[in-house]
Amino acid sequence: MIVPGLEIKQSIGMTREKNDKGDAKRIALYSYEKRDRLEPHVPSSESTVKLKRLFSLRERMVKQRAGYKMSLKEQSEILSKTENKLLLKVQKELIKYLTKEIDIIEKEIKTIVTEDEGLKNQYELIT
Incomplete structure (x- = not known):
């Protein structure tokens, strides 16, 4: 208990x-x-524990990506493109990288859900 x-x-x-x-x-x-x-x-099943950790990681990465997107937008409006080309380029690459990693995490989440019958049934009931 x-x-x-x-x-x-x-x-x-x-x-x-x-x-x-x-x-x-x-x-x-x-x-x-x-x-x-x-x-x-x-105790939670191993699949449930993995899902919780993956969702937590995904949430952090989505927040980071949103922060970089906002920063990129603000800086692109303020700075001229020639002034800070490197700054804008690095942020775009970070956004691209985070998007790729978020996609990988989402695929892993789907794999875990489809492999666990209990989770699969719950997922089908929800969607």
Whole structure:
């Protein structure tokens, strides 16, 4: 079972004891009192963990790409093309690279979903 620490803290109220022994005692007491309502934690499948990591990476890369696109747009409006050719070129290459890597991540996500029957069924229900 996984219970947020804040929930345990709020259920017990204010206490003066601030040490590991006291915390362990409060967690044990909370678990004992709520034992009939607590569900055992079922770890996520390996596929689900991989998907979470890939989605997180994809999201970061999409944000980075958007930042470079905005920067490129602003700089291309302000600077003359001859002034900072290298600056604009490097940013365009970064955008191109990030787009390519995002596509690779999306293909890997699709592969994981199609290989896992449970995920495939959920995906088909959603779309």
